[in-house]
């Protein structure tokens with residue numbers, strides 16, 4: 001068994017085939033490179049988005065997108081909210097990931113006697129050096145292959161994401177933002193019966209115990225949990241599940257669902273015999 005046995009795969013939205021995360025990343029790059037000859041002149045980016053929880057922690061959640069260079073950070077923000085994050089219109093922000101050194105290098109130039117033009121120049125430099133990026137900026141002014149960006153949604157109960165620019169393409173993307181793939185729902189099971197997939201999470205009890213429930217166990221939990229009236233939320237395919245009032249996204253809703261147990265294969269000895277018997 002490898003340590004990522006529980007890591008869900010992702011389906012390629014361009015051809016429908018399913019892959020592990022690593023194979024998927026290569027596979028999608030192949031699709032994009034085939035689009036370059038004959039593509040419309042422009043600039044676009046192949047981007048991976050994952051929860052920003054440190055390099056050694058495995059998260060089952062990922063998105064792969066293809067974004068046009070003329071897309072603004074605001075549009076990217078809306079996309080992330082719509083697919084993974086929005087609960088009650090919290091604040092959010094993008095920052096380029098740079099070393100502390102680089103961040104400070106520009107900031108020592110700041111002084112109170114700057115003219116308006118100098119200040120504007122200063123803030124623009126700051127955005128390129130780790131400061132918060134104005135949302136009306138376009139991706140093409142800020143992204144290079146290999147760059148990483150931090151994104152924070154809700155500075156209170158925050159969900160932090162890491163955007164990795166896997167490639168920059170010399171063509172326009174087919175749309176402002178195209179979802180290429182995302183993880184299939186992770187195999188989260190009911191913490192009580194352990195037999196059925198979880199469809200609810202108790203956001204009050206999750207700090208003390210496992211609090212994922214199938215619909216039957218959620219009803220039982222509601223009877224004994226004093227907070228259940230306001231704390232039982234739907235399970236969703238998102239790193240924001242169980243945070244604040246999050247209950248699921250607005251786009252790609254078909255994959256934003258609780259885990260489903262795989263259908264039993266009819267290949268077992270008994271059922272095979274049964275089918276052959278019936279057919280004969």
Ligand SMILES: [Zn+2]
Pocket residue numbers: 012013014015016017027031
């Ligand atoms: Zn494909």
Ligand SMILES: [Zn+2]
Pocket residue numbers: 087088089090244245246
């Ligand atoms: Zn909220």
Ligand SMILES: [Zn+2]
Pocket residue numbers: 190191192193194195196213214215216217218
């Ligand atoms: Zn259960």
Ligand SMILES: [Zn+2]
Pocket residue numbers: 202203204205211221225226227228231
């Ligand atoms: Zn509870």
